[in-house]
Every structure is written in structure tokens, then in C-alpha cells.
Amino acid sequence: MASSSPDHLIIGGGVIGVSAAYFLARAGASVTLVDKRGVAAGSSWGNAGLIAPNHSVPIPGPGVLTQGLKWLFDVESPLYIKPRLDPELIRWLWRFRRFCNETALDRAIPRLRDMQRASLALFRQIIAEEAIACDFEEAGGIVAFRTEKGLEAGIAEAEHLARFGLKTTILDADAVHDLEPALHPGVIGGVFQEEDAFLTPHKFVFGLAEAARRHGAVILDDAEVLGFETAGRRILRVRTRRGDFQPKRVALAAGAWSTPLARMLDIDIPMQPAKGYAITLPLPEPSPRHYIIFGERNAVATPMGGDLRFAGTLELSGLHEGINLRRVNAIRKAAREYLILPDDLPKGHVWQGLRPVPPDGLPYIGRSPQIGNLVIATGHAMLGLSMGPITGQLVAQLLQDQPTSLPLDGFEPDRFDLKK
Secondary structure, three states, X not given: OOOOOOOEEEEOOOHHXXXXXXXXXXXOOOEEEEOOOOOOOOHHHHOOOEEOHHHOOOOOOOOHHHHHHHOOOOOOOOEEXXXXXXXXXXXXXXXXXXXXXXXXXXXXHHHHHHHHHHHHHHHHHHHHHHOOOOOOEOOOEEEEEOOHHHHHHHHHHHHHHHOOOOOOEEEEHHHHHHHOOOEOOOOOEEEEEOOOEEOOHHHHHHHHXXXXXXXOOXXXXXXXXXXXXXXXXXXXXXXXXXXXXXXXXXXXXXXXXXXXXXXXXXXXXXXXXXXXXXXXXXXXXXXXXXXXEEOOOOEEEEEEOOEEEEEEEEEEOOOOOOOOHHHHHHHHHHHHHHEOOOOOOOOOEEEEEEEEEOOOOOOEEEEOOOOOOEEEEEOOHHHOOOOHHHHHHHHHHHHOOOOOOOOOOOOOOOOOOOOO
């Protein structure tokens, strides 16, 4: 039964919120987690399932904004910005352009690398200790290319990442097909990312939530946050559809919905919700043994136990959860360009989810300067699963006034605060 006065209240039932609840419960703290829908109901369900230190690259980078503007009116493009007069989108794009350069890229890569490596170690530990069945595989992944131009760009990125200790292997046509026979004959080469792993994301998050409950955490579905009562610099009460709570400390880990929730506290967390799509279907024959990134198409195929998932696209269209079938079909088309697939491949289950993207591509993790008993953990863009366990551990450490296992410089929640 949920206490109305837990030590810690976690807002958000995705991988980050559930990880925080797990680590707090294991430490013996009183913790309640609330979510407006339920565990893994958002991006933690349908993402590509990658744990990818070798993909430690933020969304902004050299040439990204220029390419995005070229794709502006192409609804089937990998990066699509729905044209609209939205002041928040305009402000976000204005900030985003400042980070589309190599200096910002090189500042971000080691931070994302360290977070993902730490998370991968925690995935191994948690899955083993809690016996979570989630199709976890450390087989690595392949970025596959069909064009010389694409392969050259992939090699250049691999060489750039090597400066940060991220090792990859360049594969010619023969080598890439030997390593992954399920690749389409049109693939001319690739980059093997052997440090990476993959799993079925919702199975992991469900298993972690069950483990958190076993350790004493209370997890409440259908518990949308309706508002906050504050005094001075503290949250006194959190009002939800499942009742009111008076926690000592609060963590906000609600993904793309963190921005409107923070606004209730007069806190600005600049993010854009970036929609992604996924198609999940029975594993075909032949089936890939690794995850496969479609290099020129910015989509991915991940084997997940008895299923295969195609995922991708980045669509900036606001907090809108509708499905654009043209974008879904673009992923299907890309899959046939990179994989050997049967003609009668099932349509599969289609999903969409919103990833929270800050202007600089780095998450917000830290104590709120405005509210003394609030910790913020959001903005992980397309790496939320990959950085989930370590972020949850960091949140638990912050809530308990413990030293953090990784430095948090660069992740400050108020780094875009114009009032500073």
C-alpha cells in the first residue's frame, strides 16, 4: 500500500524512473513511483533496444541543421520538422544551431560514452542479480552502407570516435556479409561496433519494476500528476489522480512530458519531443544476428528474442502522438534495402513514441537550483534506454545526498536558464 508521505517520489515510469526506484528501494529507502499511464508505456516500450557506447554522438552535429532544412518538406525523410509557427520550436532551433559544430560534438562524446559504458555494466549486473529475462545480447552491431559516399562518412565518423577510445572495425563487402549473412546484397560495406549490446526494452523495464517492488518500492499506474504545492524552495505536496503525496524529495523523470510538468513549478527545461516509430514482427529467416543500422537511412533493425524490430526517424511535430503511415512505410522500405526479407513479410505491430531532445543533445541530470528537494533527470533523446540504469543510479545518489558515481558537469538542469 502506498504511503502518502514516502521519502522519495519518482515521477515517470520509463527506464530512468524505474531504475531510480530500484536503486532507492535496494538501499532501503521508502519510494513511490507514479506514472500517468504505466511502466514502460512511452519510449521505454518501443525503442530500438540498443545499449550503444559506440553510438555516443549527440543529435546536433556538423551539418545536421543544414541537412534537416533540406528535408523540411519531405515527410518521409529521416529527420522531419513539421512546418509550424511554434515559438518554443523556434527558440529550440535557435539554440540547437549553436551546437551543430565539431567543438560541441567533441565536448559531448566523452560524456555520452562514459554514461553508456557505466550503464552497460549496470545492465549486466542487474540482469544477472535479478534474473531478468529480456533477450540481452552482447553481440555488437553493424552500421551498413549501400553507397560509397555513405561508407566514407561512416569511416570518417568511426575514425573520429576512435580519438575517444571507441573502437570499431571497418568492413568491406566480403567481410560485412561474412559477419552478417542477413544483409542485402546491395550493402557494400559497414562498420562493426563490437562494444555494443541490445535487448527487448519493455521486458527489461517490466522485470526491473518487479524487482523494485520486491525490494519495497510502490509503483502506481494511472497516477497522472495534476499539480504541486510549494512553499519557499520546496515541494510540499504532489497532487495525482491516485491521491496526494507529501514526499521529502521528488525526482522528475517523465521524458518528453517533463517540460510541461516542470513548467508547473516555474522551471524551464528546453526540449522538443522527437517522435520515433517502430515496427515489431516475428523474426524472419534469415534473421540478423546483430543490430543493423541502415547507414544512409538512419533506421535500425534489432533482433529481440523471437521478434525483429525496425525503428527510426526523428520527427519534430510537438506533443502529438498520432501515427504518420508514410513515415512508417519509409522504414519498411529502408529495411528491404538493407536486409534479405521474404516477400510475404507481415506488416507487424506499429508503435510511436516521443523522445525528449534538449538543444545540445545532452541530458538534464541534477538537483534543481529553484526547488531544493527536486532532482531532474530527462532529455536523453534517443539514448534513454542506453543511459537508463546509470541515470537511475545517479538520481538515487542525488536524492540520498551521496557522491555521484560519474561527474555531472555538462548535464546541469539550468544550463539554458537566461536568468542566471
